[in-house]
Amino acid sequence: MRSAIVTLLILALSGCASQPKQRTLYDDLGGAEGIDQIVSHFINQIGHDPVILPYFADSHVSRFREKITEHFCHISDGPCAYTGDNMVDIHVGMDINEHDFNRVVDLLYNALEQSGVPHPAQNRLIARLAPLRSDIIYR
Known part of the structure; x- marks a missing residue:
């Protein structure tokens, strides 16, 4: 009986171990x-845009x-907490x-492109940021 329980436990644990880690947007x-590179390109883009x-x-x-x-780390399911203001x-x-919001x-997008981020990941990031639009645009 004991060996059957040990065998079941080993099988259960090996099943868990063989599960591939789900890729996150991060x-x-x-x-x-990658995020550091995106941010560097984004800041450079902003710094060269007269508007x-x-x-x-x-x-x-x-x-x-x-x-x-x-x-960006937090919103993409990375291991970060956002500590800034709302x-x-x-x-x-x-x-x-x-x-001007659309220009940003x-x-x-330009920074993501420069950083070599695949289009599906670009769109996923923008989709996660999109709900913030109403908090940013002047009403």
């Missing part, structure tokens, strides 16, 4: 290195880098219009 973005750059005039680039990295508090008073999305 994995598909390239993990920590969008003024929105960041009072931003501290190092803090922005840290918090957007955390946010989107409403961050964007209140910035008077962001729909056109375009800049993010």
